[in-house]
């Protein structure tokens with residue numbers, strides 16, 4: 001089974017699930033990132 005990356009939309013067998021927040025704090029959902037995008041996402045959290 002493969003997953004579509006939330007950011008780059010590539011198919012990836014390696015999936016990392018993240019929580020994405022919308023405009024409101026209660027508006028959260030789960031998305032899946034490939035390995036590359038997940039690393040970038042982690043970096044973006046650190047600023």
Ligand SMILES: [Zn+2]
Nearest residue numbers: 005008034037
């Ligand atoms: Zn990706």
